[in-house]
Every structure is written in structure tokens, then in C-alpha cells.
Amino acid sequence: MRLVYFARVREALGRDVEDIDFPGKVQTVAEALDWLASQSPSHAEAFADRSKLRFALDQRMVKADAAISGASEFAIFPPVTGG
Amino acid sequence: MIRVSIQTEAFDIAAEAAMLERLGVGAVATFTGIVRADDGVTAIELEHYPGMTEASLSDICEEALQRWGLAGCTIIHRVGRMEVGEPIVLVLAAAAHRAAALEACAYLIDRLKTDAPFWKKEYRDADAVWVEAKASDTQRATRWD
Numbered sequence: 001m002r003l004v005y006f007a008r009v010r011e012a013l014g015r016d017v018e019d020i021d022f023p024g025k026v027q028t029v030a031e032a033l034d035w036l037a038s039q040s041p042s043h044a045e046a047f048a049d050r051s052k053l054r055f056a057l058d059q060r061m062v063k064a065d066a067a068i069s070g071a072s073e074f075a076i077f078p079p080v081t082g083g
Numbered sequence: 084m085i086r087v088s089i090q091t092e093a094f095d096i097a098a099e100a101a102m103l104e105r106l107g108v109g110a111v112a113t114f115t116g117i118v119r120a121d122d123g124v125t126a127i128e129l130e131h132y133p134g135m136t137e138a139s140l141s142d143i144c145e146e147a148l149q150r151w152g153l154a155g156c157t158i159i160h161r162v163g164r165m166e167v168g169e170p171i172v173l174v175l176a177a178a179a180h181r182a183a184a185l186e187a188c189a190y191l192i193d194r195l196k197t198d199a200p201f202w203k204k205e206y207r208d209a210d211a212v213w214v215e216a217k218a219s220d221t222q223r224a225t226r227w228d
Contacts, residue, residue, distance in 0.1 A: 004132075006130060006131075006132055006200070006202055007130055007202035007204075007213055008202075008213045056132070056135060056200070059132070059134055059135035059138060060135075061198075075132060075135070075200075077132070077200065077202065078202060078213065078216070079215075079216030080196075080197065080198070080199060080200050080201055080202065080216065081196075081201065081202055081203040081213075081214040081215070081216050082129065082131070082160060082172070082195060082196060082199050082200075082201025082202070082203065083116050083160075083171070083172050083192055083195050083196040083199075083201070
């Protein structure tokens with residue numbers, strides 16, 4: 001699955017994209033964040049405050065309990081601040 | 084008619100309004116967002132999610148078109164670096180009468196602020212800070228639910 005990061009999340013991780021194969025037990029957005037955080041300190045730090053994160057699967061906004069199966073693009077970013 | 088554009092260059096408000104005026108309906112409402120000189124801000128930088136941004140803005144326009152029976156609407160949002168006083172975003176709504184045009188225009192910018200994947204960084208000379216989302220913007224957008 002392709003992960004894409006924007007704004008503060010992108011800067012915290014030092015990358016805007018990475019390809020991740022999640023283990024089968026990882027089924028939701030929240031579980032994916034937990035798993036990534038367990039893999040690296042920089043992910044743990046970037047995802048520490050979940051209230052400051054928003055998500056999109058295949059470019060549609062979703063909640064943290066959304067199932068990730070079948071999605072090809074998983075975006076993680078801060079609350080939006082355009083306009 | 085829906086027109087959505089994400090661009091680095093400035094926009095021509097008169098030209099954009101003229102496109103909607105040619106539809107021959109009675110009212111065109113316009114909103115322009117400008118880089119504000121908030122406590123020492125010298126410039127901003129806008130980042131977005133290519134693809135999702137365009138889809139999100141088109142959805143917002145589609146919703147407004149249905150809800151207010153608009154003849155047309157336009158959203159143009161700039162990305163990249165902009166100095167204080169420069170225009171950031173332009174929203175237009177064309178309808179038969181002023182109430183629909185004005186309300187739809189407010190709806191479009193309110194929804195854009197909470198739904199469209201843009202992120203704003205403020206510069207105070209060399210210092211850069213990501214702007215925090217405001218609860219008041221979310222509050223404002225919920226009045227259209």
C-alpha cells in the first residue's frame with residue numbers, strides 16, 4: 001500500500017511517500033498507525049497526537065476506524081487549513 | 084457550469100466573473116481570500132493533495148449547485164508561496180437571485196476551509212509555522228449541515 005504524507009506529518013517523517021506491506025492483522029486506519037509507530041521512533045513521534053491527524057483512503061476522507069483493505073493509497077495529514 | 088482550478092499564479096477576478104455573467108442569470112456573488120498581515124506574518128505557503136483537492140472542490144461545487152439551483156460556480160485556489168496582500172482563493176456563485184448567490188458563496192468558502200486538503204504555513208521573515216485548524220471554522224461549516 002502506498003502511504004502519502006502532507007504538511008507537518010511529511011516534515012516530521014522526512015518523506016512524502018513510502019510503500020508499506022501491512023501484516024494481515026492490521027485492518028483499520030488506527031491499527032495501521034499503531035503498527036507503524038511500533039516500527040520506528042519517527043513514526044511514533046509523528047503519530048503521537050491522534051487528535052491532530054486526519055486520513056484519506058484512495059483520496060476520500062475516512063475516520064480512524066475505517067478498514068484499509070482494498071485501498072491502494074493511504075494518506076495521513078493534519079487537519080486542513082486552506083482558504 | 085462548474086470550474087475548479089488549483090494554480091500557483093494569481094487569478095483575474097473580472098475575467099472569472101465575466102464567464103459567469105455570460106450565463107445571463109441575475110446575480111453573481113464573489114469572495115476573495117487575501118494573505119492577512121497577522122501579527123508579523125510576511126508570507127504564507129500553501130501545500131495541497133493533488134487529485135484529492137480537485138475532487139473535493141468539485142464535490143463542494145456540485146453540492147452548492149444542487150442546493151441553491153446555481154447556474155454556475157467557480158473555485159480557484161492558489162498554492163505555493165504568497166506575500167501579504169496577495170489573493171489566495173476566489174469563490175464565485177451565479178444564481179437567478181442575490182440570496183441564493185450570496186448564501187452559496189458563503190457555503191463554498193466555509194466548506195472549502197474544512198473539507199479541502201490544503202495546508203497553510205505562515206512565515207514571519209525566516210520563521211515558519213504550520214497554521215493550526217480553527218474550531219471556529221468547523222463550527223461555521225456545521226451551520227450548513
